[in-house]
Amino acid sequence: MSCPRIEVDLRKLRHNTRTVVERLKGRGIRVTAVTKAVCGHPAIAQAMLDGGAEGLAEARLSNVKRLRQAGMTCPITLIRTPMLSQVDDIVQVCEASYNTEMSVIAALAAAAHRLNTVHGIILMVEMGDLREGIMPQDLGYIGQRVVDMPGVALKGIGANFACLSGMAPSATKMQALTALANQVEEQCGPFLETVSGGNSANLPWAFSARATGRIDDLRLGEAILLGVDPVTQEQIGGLFRDAFTLVAEVIETDTKTVGPLLGTADHAPTIIRLVPTTSETTRIILALGNQDMDVAGLSMPAGSTLIGATSDHLVIGTTEQKLRVGSEMRFQMNYSALMRAMAAPDIQTSLHNDRPGSQANDAHGPKKHLALV
Numbered sequence: 280m281s282c283p284r285i286e287v288d289l290r291k292l293r294h295n296t297r298t299v300v301e302r303l304k305g306r307g308i309r310v311t312a313v314t315k316a317v318c319g320h321p322a323i324a325q326a327m328l329d330g331g332a333e334g335l336a337e338a339r340l341s342n343v344k345r346l347r348q349a350g351m352t353c354p355i356t357l358i359r360t361p362m363l364s365q366v367d368d369i370v371q372v373c374e375a376s377y378n379t380e381m382s383v384i385a386a387l388a389a390a391a392h393r394l395n396t397v398h399g400i401i402l403m404v405e406m407g408d409l410r411e412g413i414m415p416q417d418l419g420y421i422g423q424r425v426v427d428m429p430g431v432a433l434k435g436i437g438a439n440f441a442c443l444s445g446m447a448p449s450a451t452k453m454q455a456l457t458a459l460a461n462q463v464e465e466q467c468g469p470f471l472e473t474v475s476g477g478n479s480a481n482l483p484w485a486f487s488a489r490a491t492g493r494i495d496d497l498r499l500g501e502a503i504l505l506g507v508d509p510v511t512q513e514q515i516g517g518l519f520r521d522a523f524t525l526v527a528e529v530i531e532t533d534t535k536t537v538g539p540l541l542g543t544a545d546h547a548p549t550i551i552r553l554v555p556t557t558s559e560t561t562r563i564i565l566a567l568g569n570q571d572m573d574v575a576g577l578s579m580p581a582g583s584t585l586i587g588a589t590s591d592h593l594v595i596g597t598t599e600q601k602l603r604v605g606s607e608m609r610f611q612m613n614y615s616a617l618m619r620a621m622a623a624p625d626i627q628t629s630l631h632n633d634r635p636g637s638q639a640n641d642a643h644g645p646k647k648h649l650a651l652v
């Protein structure tokens with residue numbers, strides 16, 4: 280099998296999704312599965328839908344197009360503020376998008392109007408992460424402008440936490456979001472179908488005994504894909520942490536000469552001592568590097584330590600004596616490593632435990648799209 284590769288256990292992803300969906304159902308919260316870390320991989324998205332996610336969310340138009348090209352017909356929401364230069368494509372392939380800029384909303388409205396469709400708008404509110412969002416005091420005014428604009432429909436509001444600031448959402452913030460939802464409805468009229476509380480960092484709040492208020496949706500990527508809380512990196516009870524495994528191949532196991540090379544006369548180069556001093560530790564090189572991967576996000580197998588990486592080489596010290604040139608080594612990845620590896624052109628994806636006969640689009644039935652670009 281080709282190396283390096285990412286082995287994806289789709290059964291574990293279905294399990295992770297179903298477990299979270301079931302736990303949140305009792306709290307009145309739907310799951311929107313976020314596929315950006317896997318670049319909109321259709322089979323992975325399908326596993327999340329099979330596990331009970333209501334729809335998909337993506338940050339990039341290119342990934343949405345990949346999903347549509349594979350025949351996915353479920354609702355897809357763009358969670359990154361649309362680029363002005365992409366509005367025409369966005370209204371054709373996404374049911375809705377998260378927005379923070381009136382000029383972008385106006386362009387989406389014009390594009391949708393031209394194409395004789397209506398694009399859903401979810402307004403992202405700034406609640407402390409200090410990444411994207413409309414200031415809470417401006418929400419009512421902007422909501423009203425959306426309502427008055429042909430081509431777009433105000434579908435909801437949302438907030439985002441712990442991305443830029445690393446700050447997890449508190450119960451107080453969630454109460455404030457509920458209050459904002461009520462306020463926008465009072466001011467602007469339409470019922471808000473979606474009040475999206477945030478991402479995987481919201482799960483400790485969502486699983487707690489606290490009232491969920493108006494929050495009826497969470498956008499989940501990391502929790503489902505890696506089974507961990509993004510803030511603490513702790514395992515979420517009942518979820519698999521190893522749905523993804525990176526496999527890389529050993530290309531050298533020799534130990535390096537230590538000390539000045541013979542015959543180099545005056546300017547003998549300083550040689551860095553890379554060989555561990557213990558005789559039971561071997562230094563190996565894997566065909567994998569910074570160009571493929573966030574090496575710092577790999578967890579080393581027991582008995583192995585990371586020595587360093589360059590663009591194409593990963594150097595590891597290991598007590599595993601069975602490793603030879605041609606052997607494979609397996610690693611777990613954090614979110615950053617997974618994201619980079621899934622986007623790396625030299626890393627293959629190998630799917631396991633797919634459902635026999637499962638089709639990309641049979642879970643949600645036919646639904647029209649203006650264009651399958």
Ligand SMILES: *Cc1c(COP(=O)(O)O)cnc(C)c1O
Pocket residue numbers: 313315338358359439477478479480498499500501502509
């Ligand atoms: C990435 C992202 C998410 C998903 O975050 P996870 O931590 O992977 O659950 C949700 N919402 C927005 C706006 C995002 O950018």
